[in-house]
Amino acid sequence: MKLATLKDGSRDGQLLIVSRDLKTAVIATNIAPTLQDVLDSWDFMAPQCEDLYVQLNQGRAPNSFDFDPTQCMSPLPRAYQFADASAYVDFVDLIARSRKDEIPDFFWSEPLIHQAASDDFLGPCDDILVASEAFGIDVESEIAVIIDDVKMGATPQQAAESIRLVMLANDVSLRELMQTEMIKKFGFLNSKPSTSFSPVAVTPDELADAWEKGKLHLPLRTSIKGKLVGAPNAGVDMTFSFPQLIAHLVKTRNAKAGTIIGSGTVFNKEGSKGNSSIFATRAAEIIAHGDATTPYLQFGDVVKIEMLDKNGKSIFGAIEQKIEQAE
Template identity: 55%
Template structure:
């Protein structure tokens, strides 16, 4: 099943989207928003699935053309956004470039931070930031949306709580990160609003490509229309979502609608390219002694998409332009 949110108020209006991403219908009479559906998943899921089946058969009389530009993030705001760093080889590479050793514990205990969740960007919303000097970077990731997760849940049961999957662009301000982390209290200013794919899908939509808590497809990222990277999301993922959810719920319950990210998708193979500028710059530094790829500049456009074996888009594409933010209206 594929779900989306039409831009409407703060929390959007729940849409059911056809498998081919061509037709859509409003989830009339089932749930007004995706958060409402997640809060009452056992009741809403069967009704939404019936709408989905009718839509795919071409039987829904009120269906209309799907336009991702009109979509908010599937969850325009969420109760919780926790981003992991599951591709440990990516962390190892970045630390190596600055001559820092990676603690052995990184291979057994996931890194995770709690990010901004009170407003996600839609898939085609501009990235509005005030200063190019902040070192503006994109990060292509996979994320899950959970139902209610009990505190201390057994790792072998965590995937039972995954309701939906989607893509995210976790924007990072690389030049703000070092000083902020040096304070010893984690990210804040260096992690602005995150964007999400237009569509979130239930795990069964991925078939055999969803197993071991990993999505086994390539994530394609382009910058200004040029391929930047196409790493395989299931390869070199040290911690699957089963482990990430267990880590997040060790000492707290997770409410329905919690979003957990994978961290930047990354492969050891340099031929796979990268899903963020920082990784490419790191490889350049190690290979040539100089990082030559610049961070994003105003007017740049980044696109992220994941396709199935037949070349069909699974989640729709995130496509965003970086634009200057002029400050609040006076």
């Protein structure tokens, strides 16, 4: 099943069911007003959404229309919680080595997760507004999941059952501002503007055998100014699976339906598939040559993030955004 949120001028938009080929959609507010409402009563409402999804794919859904990602908000325009991880520890190690540093051994056994802003997500085609290019504007292509209620102390096996939806994310980073915030050692704030997510969120069954043991085993494609800069496989070199990340999140507290967990920058350590962030490319340049030459994003640049299935078809639709100067 593929779900989205239509812009309608409100904070939370209207629930959409989107066809498997991403060509048509139908407003599903007769089932639930918003995606959060579906998540709050998943066992009751998801089967109704699934029935409508089947009708839509068979061309039988009443009042269907052409699907337009530019008219979408984030699947969840705002969420009760967004926790973003660094599940690809080889990426963290690369950054440390570029600074002639080492990561602690426990980074390989205990996930890194920080509390991120969740009150104002961007739509998949909304402009990314930044005050200055000097902030070091960077893309971070990620996988994210939306979960149901999870009780404190849940095991990874139990946590796996809570994953309701999967989507893509662009967790924009302002690298030059991040340097100061890292020194403060109190988490990211100004260096993390609003995150954007793919036009649709999909249930894990839509991913077939590409979804295995809480990891998505397909290349995540990142393009800048129309040039493909990276397509690392999201299931390769992911140190911690999503069930492990969720279990870590609920170690000391409950998590509620609608919580989003991000994977962190998708990264393959051999580097042959390119990178999902400019930061990784610059770190590799520093290690190899002593200096970084790849620039961060500039105003007017367009970033595109997409994942294709084994038949070359888009699964989630594309995040496609222009970098613009904030007034």
